[in-house]
Amino acid sequence: MAETGVPGEWLLATGQLPNGTITGRCWLRSPGRIWTETLPFPDDRAMHIAYDSVRAVHVGFGGLSSGGQRLSTTWERSVTGIWTQQNPVTVPPARSNQLMVFDPMRNETVMYGGVGVGGLRSDLHTWNGINWTLRAPATAPGAKADLGYAWDADRGEVVWFGGAPVPFGVSDELWAWNGVDCLNRTPPGVRPGARRFPAFAYKQDERRYFVFGGSNGPANASYGDFWEIDAATLVCLERGATAETPSAGAGVALGWDAYNRELYYAGRNQLGGAGLLAEAYSYQAQWARLRARQAAAPARAAAT
Numbered sequence: 278m279a280e281t282g283v284p285g286e287w288l289l290a291t292g293q294l295p296n297g298t299i300t301g302r303c304w305l306r307s308p309g310r311i312w313t314e315t316l317p318f319p320d321d322r323a324m325h326i327a328y329d330s331v332r333a334v335h336v337g338f339g340g341l342s343s344g345g346q347r348l349s350t351t352w353e354r355s356v357t358g359i360w361t362q363q364n365p366v367t368v369p370p371a372r373s374n375q376l377m378v379f380d381p382m383r384n385e386t387v388m389y390g391g392v393g394v395g396g397l398r399s400d401l402h403t404w405n406g407i408n409w410t411l412r413a414p415a416t417a418p419g420a421k422a423d424l425g426y427a428w429d430a431d432r433g434e435v436v437w438f439g440g441a442p443v444p445f446g447v448s449d450e451l452w453a454w455n456g457v458d459c460l461n462r463t464p465p466g467v468r469p470g471a472r473r474f475p476a477f478a479y480k481q482d483e484r485r486y487f488v489f490g491g492s493n494g495p496a497n498a499s500y501g502d503f504w505e506i507d508a509a510t511l512v513c514l515e516r517g518a519t520a521e522t523p524s525a526g527a528g529v530a531l532g533w534d535a536y537n538r539e540l541y542y543a544g545r546n547q548l549g550g551a552g553l554l555a556e557a558y559s560y561q562a563q564w565a566r567l568r569a570r571q572a573a574a575p576a577r578a579a580a581t
Contacts, residue, residue, distance in 0.1 A: 316358035351409070
């Protein structure tokens with residue numbers, strides 16, 4: 278799930294449907310939290326995207342095709358909703374399940390890790406709208422996929438948490454990319470447990486990272502805990518359940534909606550349970566489930 282440049286509007290693009298099929302269908306959420314279908318991607322794939330707020334385009338790379346192949350094409354979506362394949366000179370290796378975040382300080386989209394053809398990826402690339410550049414940080418975070426990630430506007434960093442360091446493994450590390458190097462910012466004390474597919478967001482008005490749910494790895498069970506991490510001190514605090522706290526889930530789309538002044542949560546993959554669910558919640562000191570038309574978040578996984 279990515280912003281669109283319209284305050285309060287979000288794009289949910291491609292992904293996996295509850296019946297297991299990969300889809301290229303795309304949806305827009307209005308500032309009033311109502312979902313409507315928009316122009317689809319040209320083919321069926323589960324592809325991660327980021328919103329380039331400087332050029333007003335969504336950037337997507339690779340993904341998993343409906344036939345199960347990892348892909349290596351670069352795409353951009355204009356404000357009209359049209360997807361156009363790009364033709365860079367340098368093409369990163371094929372992958373899915375990677376980090377994709379736009380860095381507005383340096384005007385580039387950052388891509389890290391993912392599941393490649395031969396295993397997990399550890400490489401970090403940046404896209405400037407013309408070509409990809411392989412970066413070589415002095416501190417390497419290692420190969421990972423299935424991360425929770427966000428842009429920290431106060432520090433000018435791409436931040437990620439958890440993920441799979443080995444197939445079906447789990448991590449409890451917190452890392453950041455500052456445009457030059459990767460920084461291990463893992464909290465030293467009490468912190469969220471190791472997990473993959475965590476929901477992760479940076480809430481700018483509180484200057485905190487938020488972590489919800491995820492999967493514990495090989496057992497493929499879901500978490501339902503909710504944590505905050507102070508971005509300055511790295512002190513972690515588990516927030517208690519409220520009357521309408523979402524139940525356990527992984528692969529949730531979570532973002533800080535500055536327009537509505539809330540964390541917005543869409544969809545849920547209840548691993549080992551009901552599977553993919555179409556749910557939507559907002560968080561403003563406590564969770565509130567959004568119902569009726571507002572709750573029509575399309576059920577899917579492996580999408581951003």
